[in-house]
Amino acid sequence: MIKTISTLRKSANMFSDEQLQTFSKYNAQAASALREERKKPLYQDAEYADLDWDNLGFGLTPADYMYVMKCSKDGEFTEGELSPYGNIQLSPSAGAIYEGTKAYRNENGKLLLFRPDQNAMRMKIGAERMLMPSPSVDQFVLAVKQTAFANKRWVPPSGKGSLYIRPLLMGSGPILGLGPAPEYTFIVYASPVGNYFKEGTAALNLYVEEEYVRAAPGGAGGVKSITNYAPVLKALSRAKSRGFSDVLYLDSVKKKYLEEASSCNVFVVKGRTISTPATNGTILEGVTRKSVMEIASDLGYKVVEKAVPVDELMDADEVFCTGTAVGVAPVGTITYQDKRTEYETGDESVCQKLRSALVSIQTGVTEDTKGWVTCLN
Incomplete structure (x- = not known):
């Protein structure tokens, strides 16, 4: 271990201050470009995702994008954004409340949402009970709309299922004692689903x-x-x-x-x-x-x-x-x-x-x- 650290120090000393500054500047520019790139969702042109719609069950099949919005301990949510579906950084001491709504496709291919404002109000009431901040109704509905539209190719054809949309509110900041978290994260992701029960539409x-x-x-x-x-x-x-x-x-x-x-x-x-x-x-x-x-x-x-x-x-x-x-x-x-x-x-x-x-x-x-x-x- 001592030899390894010594070797690293020698390697670092091989670079001049000017080279190190240039390297740091390049890293900062690359990171900034990556952040900007993530803000630009690359919508898929295909009308439908490559999926066997006739055999769609009720399991997680991640659609392309999810919506993420942060909230600090002052209770104000920042402007959210769409990002590719994927893992998130999360404190091990997180807790969550969530909602469930659906997007449907009608016979003409139009995408329809059913009463997302009711889910927003229910999350708000639940968050108050759990002493958590929550997005406003307008913020919630906008996030659901953006998530549904970004993942439109995952909405099943009419009569073959729906796109299940999961808004999730969690305490994402670290806390050891009993009390509200110092930070919260609001996420909306989606998955195409068929019937919930294995019986399908049977009794x-x-x-x-x-x-x-x-x-x-x-x-x-x-x-x-x-x-x-x-x-x-x-x-x-x-x-x-x-x-x-x-x-x-x-x-x-x-x-x-x-x-x-x-x-x-x-x-x-x-x-x-x-x-x-x-x-x-x-x-x-x-x-x-x-x-x-x-x-x-x-x-x-x-x-x-x-x-x-x-x-x-x-x-x-x-x-x-x-x-x-x-x-x-x-x-x-x-x-x-x-x-x-x-x-x-x-x-x-x-x-x-x-x-x-x-x-x-x-x-x-x-x-x-x-x-x-x-x-x-």
């Missing part, structure tokens, strides 16, 4: 979990953060090993009221009444959930937000789940205390009517009279 088989809970009153169950999803992994893994699609969780106090599934909200149908657990801080207030409730009311159904007893599942006509990732998914069976109950599914089901109405708006098949859809080109 799901749910298992009512009685041992584990996902959230408790006063906690952060209503915040879309990584801490909200880690608790479900063990129960979900166990249920899938037994052949179930997902887990349906109960409240943590009495364990007699429905909450939500691992990654989606739940609805119970009886006649013309559609019930769903009220958002009381322990479940996520989904954008798809809110949209489906409004569509159902427009179609003449009575929509009720309330504490839904698990016993109501035994007498329900239908059960379905909603979420950005899952869309509107029918439930074929639910197993509770070793008793399996079957539900109505199919083309004439309430679930299918609501799904068709929602997808028609999202993909531009029917006129958007609610101002939910933004066309990018």
Whole structure:
């Protein structure tokens, strides 16, 4: 080691001060040029990426670009920029909350976004709960638009999937004690996806979990953060090993009221009444959930937000789940205390009517009279 250091010193002494200054100046110019080059996204001319769209699953297939925006401890976000998708430098003590929205391609090839402002507001509310700064609604929506447009060749053809867009807010500055991070980073990246569940559009088989809970009153169950999803992994893994699609969780106090599934909200149908657990801080207030409730009311159904007893599942006509990732998914069976109950599914089901109405708006098949859809080109 001593010999190596001595050799390096001798090598350094071989250069004159003028040569070293020239070398440093060259390095600075090269670094500056590289930074400027990274600010200029090289958009791909191809209409579509080279991908097997007919066999698109729900896994990470990174699109070309992501959007990155920094925030210092004063709470002000700097101007963000697009950069090629890739690894980022991150403090080991980082924490994150995130969102999920989608871009669709209509039959004419136009790119459509569905209610990104709602995701922006939900992130803002969640960030306040976690004592984090967050982008403004306008900053958030602009970042999503830029990311979607930059990755337009990764948006599947109409009817073959969607571009899942993941806005991510994390504490990226180092901190050892318990407290807010000194720096935050906002990132938006994208991935083309197909159906979330392996069943595709087939009916799901749910298992009512009685041992584990996902959230408790006063906690952060209503915040879309990584801490909200880690608790479900063990129960979900166990249920899938037994052949179930997902887990349906109960409240943590009495364990007699429905909450939500691992990654989606739940609805119970009886006649013309559609019930769903009220958002009381322990479940996520989904954008798809809110949209489906409004569509159902427009179609003449009575929509009720309330504490839904698990016993109501035994007498329900239908059960379905909603979420950005899952869309509107029918439930074929639910197993509770070793008793399996079957539900109505199919083309004439309430679930299918609501799904068709929602997808028609999202993909531009029917006129958007609610101002939910933004066309990018």
